Amino acid sequence: MSATFAALADPTRRAILARLTRGEATVTELAEPFDMSLPAVSKHLKVLERAGLISRGRDAQWRPCRLEAAPLGVATDWLDGYRRYWETSFDRLDDHLRRLQRKDER
């Protein structure tokens, strides 16, 4: 799970995962929207691959990347254990804003 969260801690890697929800893509296709060098993208792909979040095709020349979402499910299960805590904190914020509004109306 540490590897999953570490992989998700970078906006480019999150954007790569978002792109892969639309289907497989080669490194060149992934590099395009980010205006990054191929080696820089390859580095991000290695982090994603080690975390089990993508797999690569066997075709040596293209090796298309494919989203492997299972570790995201495991991460969400862990986060779900905290649901009642963040719901409480949203409720507290809600109460606070409501109190401010009432003060404002008076």
Added chain:
Amino acid sequence: MSATFAALADPTRRAILARLTRGEATVTELAEPFDMSLPAVSKHLKVLERAGLISRGRDAQWRPCRLEAAPLGVATDWLDGYRRYWETSFDRLDDHLRRLQRKDER
């Protein structure tokens, strides 16, 4: 969100958050179960505080830590966008295991 995921990418920091679901705790109390030095724990707390996952009391001597779960809700919302992808990958695994079992029974 990058700061949230980076903070969660360490098992000690995840264990600290788990401890704080049972209520506020001082650095000394948090250090105990981990057999870590106070400066090492303080370093982890700084990462959690910068990510907005904990807040510290104002009492200069104790500064008890408190869980702030809202960023975990934001992270879960993002991960929820991938739910159907990991559900599909679990289904594929399920199908695969079922086929293996049928083969085994024959």
